[in-house]
Amino acid sequence: MNKLYRLLIIDDETSICTSLSFALEDKYHIYTAHNEADALSIIKNTHIDIVILDLRLGGVSGIDVLKKIRELSLDTVVIIMTAYGSIESSVKAMKSGAFYYITKPINIEELNLLLMKVEEYINLNTKIRYLSNNINGNSKYNIIGNSKKIKQVFDLIDRVKDVDINLLITGESGTGKELVARAVHFHGNRKNGPFNVINCSAIPNNLLESELFGYKKGAFTGALDEKKGIIELSNKGTLFLDEIGDMDMNLQTKLLRVIQEKEIRPIGATRNIKLDVRFVSATNKDLKVEIKENRFREDLFYRLNVITIKLPPLRERKEDISKLVEYFIKDINVKFDRDVKGISSGALKALENYKFKGNVRELRNIIERAIALSEDEYIKEEDLSEEIFIKENIFVDNTKFIPIYVGDSMKEAERKIIKYTLHKFDGNRKKTAEILGIGERTLRYKIKEYKL
Template sequence: MAGKILIADDEKNMLWALKKALRKVGYDIITAENGLEAVNIFLEEGPDLVLLDLKMPKMNGIEVLRKIKKENPDTPVIMITAHGTAESAVEAMKIGALDYISKPFDIEELKVVIRKALKYKNLNDEVKYLKDKLKEKTGYIKYKSSKMEEVLDIVSRVALTNSTVLILGESGTGKELIADAIHDNSNRKDGPLIKINCAALPENLLESELFGYEKGAFTGATKSKPGKFEMAHNGTIFLDEIGEISPSMQVKLLRVIQEKEFERIGSTDTIKVDIRIIAATNRDLKKMVEEGKFREDLYYRLNVIPIYIPPLRERKEDIPILVNHFIEKYCKQMGKTKMSISPRALDKLKNYEWKGNVRELQNVIERCVILSTEDEIKEDMFPEEIRKTSATSLENFILPDEGISLEEVEKSLILQALKKTNYNQTKAAKMLGITRHTLLYRMDKYGIKKTN
């Protein structure tokens, strides 16, 4: 695996030996004899990997590592030293070093470490490229939360495969948009994306819609008609509300997933198709399997790659960006000038539980844009259940009969705030409604480290 490697070490003999050994296996080698030179060469050359001695003149390895990670966090760095201790190794790994190797070392062992590091970098680069492409093509998915970032990370990884995907989540969370994103970023994007809501049709109509039928197959079949599976050939079929299909339909669907073949109603001719199947449900299919309401073999065929979309109440940081998106959308549709939303109104929306998720939020904003005679959305425009929302939802908290440790609750809330703010203490303190000094005192009290 070729690549450009920067070796930074103040020992000339070590530089010469490493340069010679690694060039023999095809690597492009550049060297630096002190920390300052290493930083300058890194900025000029942009190497794929850095071998970095811990103890060097002009700037030590830890400082060089900090500057490298600040400039390009994705560049893998392997620390090499004869002077290192366990503490320095831990510190380097915390800052972002990928690996750590001590002198004297076996050159073959180092080659293995380098190969793994470059493979890791190539995989990271590929995922980053796919995520960037995904963001270009999924501008219709509005989010800010890390939870939705994780969802789209999975989408970027599975889009280019042909694996069956099962999208899970409550009604209104955006399962169809995720299906669109998978198809739009797949190798099948130029083929059809055929959608069907399995809950919208009775069993006999669902079968004819999915498999098609021949002329005369039943009363009213005056001409042959291809089904959704046939129409999705060389593309993707999206089966929404898959948890609603009958046991007999489950058997027929299982065959299509396994064999990619079926017959139209009224025909004995087998039709083979090349399709990707994406299914979605708001039901707990695993529980339905345990209750005997859903076939276990079908469940495992569908659940190859599950993608769970969290409800809006678990990612409330997405609410402001969604609100602005819907305001802009409906103002444009209705020919109105751009509206805004008051801070108090936005707080009401952020504190509401959103049992209908994004779809419910969308409906609320559409109604406000339609009915508003002003250029600002205010809380009195909302439905009563939203207007009555209190600033926090703690009033709904029920103390368990067995009691609870108040200190554990406080520690848990502090950790949640730190994680949500990426360990920004000022933001975490603001989220908890306390001062930063109070937060630091309580972090010390509970033994919570100041960095992630």
């Protein structure tokens, strides 16, 4: 759904305002003003995206009005209309901050083309402001939050980024482990070197070795050319080994040798290559348990785990949720070309009470879905998925609330009523059947039908 921009037409001729309003009303929210005072009042009280301003507004110079508009709103794009079309007046208007000018009588096709350029300009500026806020806003190292636990992470990054030792980043899926790895590299003493990422769980073991170490031409069937491995490509920089806990034991042995000797031998090669690589690893597994189960080498663990940075799950830093939501709304607005302004207090409270299993990544997905479905300027409770309101995820007393929305079928409403009542009575079927006024046999049938 594309945003309808607010467009103000300022002209002392009523006929001009009327005709332009009629021509543009399907594409814009139209406002009109016939004098300076009304125009400035509208701009003070309403965010106007685009102004079409007559160069002569009765006895007032349009240039003077333009300057006052710029003082009130730097973001508003102003197009000057002139019946004279003189180069001098047009240049003066552009120097005073006009985006462009158009001559009377207005050619609507020409105006529409100009307005398309204005929209592109506004969209570009929006993205630039967003990126600027992202870099300079409520974040550090591009990680959003100011809770005590996330500040402890920032403190560790500050202390280790310039120290050439290997790091292990631990935390559940979706907590932002790669963000920390990037922060350590791009803010540390290796920032001018390469930063490479390889996901040890996403590549089959028979291919992972060649991806890590590279190979010589003819080393195996299909090796038609020489290929450098990602370890060699990371020389003088950082290699981020994501999901290191899923690496095959045989490869763990070879990686340990690389870390110890600081050199690699590509597959099929006869000589070793000296390297200077910082290894940053990440896992969502407990590697000490993996060691006990003989799935991870203890000596490799101690080589990788010189310093550990543990990322807290989102449920342990709930005070960061509002800032994350604000950040995601801005980001997704740009992605979807939407203008969602925020989130209702009820919806935010529901998110703050939700036990995020997918952490920050899950929160982003929730906000993206809500913005895609919402038809309002604010995300409301009904824009959130029903799972957020299930009893086991709620810490506040909401046991009387069942999220049934306009458009739900009768079967869906019945399924929800049975499901939430069962939750209320901890799965007690007798009590549930009694409360719902149905027989236990009927309840058993419904549970089976709805796969509860």
